Amino acid sequence: MPVVRTYTRVYVDDLDTALPTFVALTGEQPALRFPYRGLELAAVGDHLLVAGTDEALAPYRATHTTLVVTSLDEVLALLATHGGEVLDGPNAVPTGRNLTARHPGGAVVEYVEFHEQARAAAQG
Numbered sequence: 001m002p003v004v005r006t007y008t009r010v011y012v013d014d015l016d017t018a019l020p021t022f023v024a025l026t027g028e029q030p031a032l033r034f035p036y037r038g039l040e041l042a043a044v045g046d047h048l049l050v051a052g053t054d055e056a057l058a059p060y061r062a063t064h065t066t067l068v069v070t071s072l073d074e075v076l077a078l079l080a081t082h083g084g085e086v087l088d089g090p091n092a093v094p095t096g097r098n099l100t101a102r103h104p105g106g107a108v109v110e111y112v113e114f115h116e117q118a119r120a121a122a123q124g
Contacts, residue, residue: 005068007048011061015040020083022047031122034094043122044096063100066110068122072097075111078104094118 012018015033019042023029026045033042039060048066050057052113069075072090079086079101087108089099095118099108114122 001068003067005067006046007043007066007068008046009060009063009065010047010049010052011057012049013053015042015049017051018051019044032118036094063108063110066112068112068114070113072099072111072113074099075099076093 006068010018011023020032021042026047028045030042030044033040035041038056039050041051042049044065050060076086076099078084083104087100087102090097091099092111096113096115098110098112100108102108
């Protein structure tokens with residue numbers, strides 16, 4: 001279950017306002033942009049911008065990072081072996097499937113298994 005991409009999460013108030021700075025910083029256009037559960041998300045370089053109101057963002061702020069993996073099933077097995085706790089999911093999401101887990105030690109991580117279209121878009 002290799003991690004194929006790591007996204008640093010950046011929580012912002014307004015995606016359209018935040019994007020130009022991240023495009024300038026990375027030299028890349030958003031590879032992915034989509035709505036999800038009252039939020040707007042965009043992947044720019046190795047950053048995942050997550051935009052919404054304070055209320056909409058509240059359930060997600062504890063998540064430290066997003067890891068794109070080849071198999072959520074393997075993540076579930078790893079979590080079971082090491083004592084991790086699934087907090088949400090697996091769910092169908094606009095980019096494929098995801099789950100959020102708390103690792104032993106407290107790190108909260110979102111795992112995403114991209115479907116083919118999202119994988120191709122993220123690779124540029």
